[in-house]
Amino acid sequence: MTQPSISEKAERLNKRRARALPALGVIFLAQQASFLSMPERSARPVDQLKIGAWLILSIVLLAGLATGGAWFRPRAVRELLNDESTRAHRQVGYVYGFWAAMGTALGLYIVNLFEPVSGREAVHIIVTVAVATALLNFGLLERRALRDC
Amino acid sequence: MSYRPRPDFDQPDAESVQRSRRMLPWMIPLIFLQQGSLIFGHSERLTQIVGTAAWACVSLLMLWIFLGLPMRWLSERDQAIINDERSRMVRGDAASWGIAALILIGCGMMVARLWVQLNAGIAIYGLVNGALIVAVCRYGWLNRSEPDEDE
Numbered sequence: 001m002t003q004p005s006i007s008e009k010a011e012r013l014n015k016r017r018a019r020a021l022p023a024l025g026v027i028f029l030a031q032q033a034s035f036l037s038m039p040e041r042s043a044r045p046v047d048q049l050k051i052g053a054w055l056i057l058s059i060v061l062l063a064g065l066a067t068g069g070a071w072f073r074p075r076a077v078r079e080l081l082n083d084e085s086t087r088a089h090r091q092v093g094y095v096y097g098f099w100a101a102m103g104t105a106l107g108l109y110i111v112n113l114f115e116p117v118s119g120r121e122a123v124h125i126i127v128t129v130a131v132a133t134a135l136l137n138f139g140l141l142e143r144r145a146l147r148d149c
Numbered sequence: 150m151s152y153r154p155r156p157d158f159d160q161p162d163a164e165s166v167q168r169s170r171r172m173l174p175w176m177i178p179l180i181f182l183q184q185g186s187l188i189f190g191h192s193e194r195l196t197q198i199v200g201t202a203a204w205a206c207v208s209l210l211m212l213w214i215f216l217g218l219p220m221r222w223l224s225e226r227d228q229a230i231i232n233d234e235r236s237r238m239v240r241g242d243a244a245s246w247g248i249a250a251l252i253l254i255g256c257g258m259m260v261a262r263l264w265v266q267l268n269a270g271i272a273i274y275g276l277v278n279g280a281l282i283v284a285v286c287r288y289g290w291l292n293r294s295e296p297d298e299d300e
Contacts, residue, residue, distance in 0.1 A: 105273050
């Protein structure tokens, strides 16, 4: 059986990424439900571990979005995965993510005037909304582009 | 002598919007410092509300100017200049720096809350301003005016 060429590999990975990113965004959002039940001044190590894991996951997801993923693939495949339209979709994703974060923050600030929100909850909600919106937007734009091909 | 039609004489054009976008970033830290003192430096409720409203307006205005909703009052030509491929690239790059700053500041706050009480108002103010300042300064840096050929 012949080995798939670099462009075939890149195309396959591109389709997989377009399917995986929106799903990852939804899973990332759904996971946050477990944080809402956590007490604010919890000193349990498991709660600190949960917060640490959330921060690391946020950074990894953002790094995946910034680099296009496929970190363990050859350079040529990564370059094909990072073509002009992908870069344009990523920029749009970032802009939407940033807008969403700023809108959420201003909304939370107003909510906080009437219903106290803890500092941890505020940081958590704003960062989660930024990462999830950027991911979902990028993934959906990539899916739409693949469908139109 | 002006070459622009008289009815449009007072309206901003693409060049003036781009010039303001280049000038504004350097004033923003000062605006936030001043507003922060108004919101957190006074105990009267009314002053805090006025300060918060002003902060929200300035933040939204900056988002609008730099990361953009379309400016419908400009001509189609000016809108096209403002929203060309390079501008979109610069905007996306600035937003990516803003999101990265947001996450880094968020990480810092999550670590700091192990030792100090984290107030939601100050956390939100710090996150929004930190991310906005980084994004707008990045925008200003990428969008700085090109030197003339004879310079």
